[in-house]
Amino acid sequence: MLKTVKQVMLAGSMLAVAMTAASADDIVVGSAAGITGPIAELVAPIVAGRELAAKHVNEQGGLLDGDTLVLAHADSQCDPTAGVDAGNKLVNIEQSVAIIGASCSGATNGMVQSVTIPAGVMSISDSATAPSITELDDNDLVFRVAASDAYQGVALAQLAINAGYTKLAMTFSNDDYNAGIASVFEQAFKDLGGEITGSQMHEPEKQSYRSELSTLSGGGAEGLALFAYYGSSGITIVRNSLENGLFGKFLAADGMFDTSVIEQIGADALRGNIMITQAASDDANVSYQAYAAAYGPAYESQGYAASAPYAAHGYDAAFLVALAIEKAGSTDRAAMSAALREVASGPGTVIRPGEWAKAKAAIAAGEDINYEGAVGNNDFDANGDVTGMFSVNTVGDGEGYTTDLIR
Amino acid sequence: MIDLLNFHIIPGLVLGSIYALGAIGVSLVFGILRFANFAHGDTMTLGTYITYTFIHLTPLYGIVALPLALLIAVPAAMIATGLIVLIIDRLFYRPFRNSPVIIVVIASFGMMLMIRSSIEMIWGPQLKAMITGIQPPWFFFDTIRVLPKHVAILIAALVLMGIIHYLLSHTKIGKAMRAMADSPDLARVTGIDTERVVKATWMIGTALAVAAGVFLALDGQMKPLMGFSVLLAVFASAILGGIGRPYGAMAGGLVIGVAEELSTYPWIGDGPLLSPGYKAGVSFAIMVAMLIWRPNGLFKGKVF
Structure with a gap:
């Protein structure tokens, strides 16, 4: 029962975040996830991973001129139709700079084909693994940090x-x-x-x-x-x-x-x-350890483990979007995808999970950076895919x- | 051939009796209030979650075994859910009693979403199980296998349908309901308290919906979408039986349930006749065919 109360409070706080998303110093990034639906249990720790990345960004100087990164949540329900609705809400109502998600492949396919690709908004999924996403004609707008099936x-x-x-x-x-x-x-x-x-x-x-x-x-x-x-x-x-x-x-x-x-x-x-x-992370990897050390204590009380499926992917997806915004130096949707490719792969200063201040300083100094994420090097191939x-x-x-x- | 009985007909009858219980409620509401209640599926879900709460959040489950706990919790949940539905009727449907039908249909569509979201807010979107673990089947003559819970569901469904039959044919309120279904104006003229009939309709329909939901949860699992996912089949059953006719709904439910399961039996060759991926289409197809060729349903006489 206690767990349920906490989940309700979490859902409530997500709603509150979504409602306060529009003030002047906030930069809104969409977060589409199957909060309800057939994999609700799996999605909760993944969304927590996204939240953790946003928290790291905001605690260590925020985006651009100290702006706050706000995640606007939408429920894609693991369903293509709901994915389209979620995408519409995030792109047209929340005016998101970029979108993290959706969770399921079907919802992601629906969302990107009907909403985000036509609108020119970059999306990066943390758990959609269907091979069909590789083949999308996406103008280099659809990425994922989860390896293809x-x-x-x-x-x-x-x-x-x-x-x-x-x-x-x-x-x-x-x-x-x-x-x-x-x-x-x-x-x-x-x-x-x-x-x-x-x-x-x-x-x-x-x-x-x-x-x-x-x-x-x-x-x-x-x-x-x-x-x-x-x-x-x-x-x-x-x-x-x-x-x-x-x-x-x-x-x-x-x-x-x-x-x-x-x-x-x-x-x-x-x-x-x-x-x-x-999909697994190598727990001997320094980047994974950095992520796990932050995730564990933050969400232990809610019963989410750092090793929860795709939670690390959720962190990486959100952190990468933040890096792309910082790299682009603006909230211009059109600049996101090129900036993401620059921050995700080498050469450049290696950035690991939690090192937002270091990344911000390096970008400000005009250096190249290379995010080595919790789930791997996150070097995107031509289709926006990674190996895993x-x-x-x-x-x-x-x-x-x-x-x-x-x- | 024994597979036909074990894996198609028996599960089909179980599913069919669940559809039938749901369809009676839809049919009754349509007969008396003259609108298709989209919220019926989610009323099932709500009743199931309330039953679950009564069982697991009170000391009940610790004291008695699950079957007995269900016998106590389900009637209590029927009453609780019925009262909630009466409040919903008072607030959201009654103001539209004399409006065009489409308005109250859309109101019920809105209620459907509100009930489901409330369930997700209160109980969370996670899966829950009324019973956990694996239940071994009973064997008869070494070949026929039946799950004990299926026997229980079939018996309980038959008992409930018997009670409904008694209510409709032998009690004053049941006769009033039938009168009102035939002609609301005439019923009012003869002094029948129509609002009382409406309340009885909601209580009976909801009680059956709660039972159907609990049976669904016993056979599968509990989740906020469980009721909605059978709503189509329930509507198809009600239409097949002739909407507004509870006896037709019983027959319609059983036919649809068995038809869905039989569609995947390998009648010709080794593969299933119809790919199971399209099983849900069977109830759709029956519904469309009935609407085209026999819109009054199977039971169009003055059964009700």
């Missing part, structure tokens, strides 16, 4: 082969992210010598998937490759499979990575039976996930 899908296929799977059934939710990673996985798994016995798209938000699963289980598969958001169909599919003895083993990607899977299904049923890949690393998460002896980095 073109990599994660291959990593998961390799894991499946290494774990001894040769025949898998596959089901994926009908949205940009899950359909994207499913097609990458299917191709990679076949290339590595595996066989997909059956592949089915399913509609999210249904009450039961028993009929689909019963058809899929007919092919003699050893396990189920499950691409879904945990909150809209993933948990239901795991439950239906286990209750009816249709599938006992599951392979999944980051859309399933939340502790509520364990809370709702029970750790015992999942022990040794589920593998989930997840992944971890594999299993349910071991304990009540939570056991995480191993894939190197």
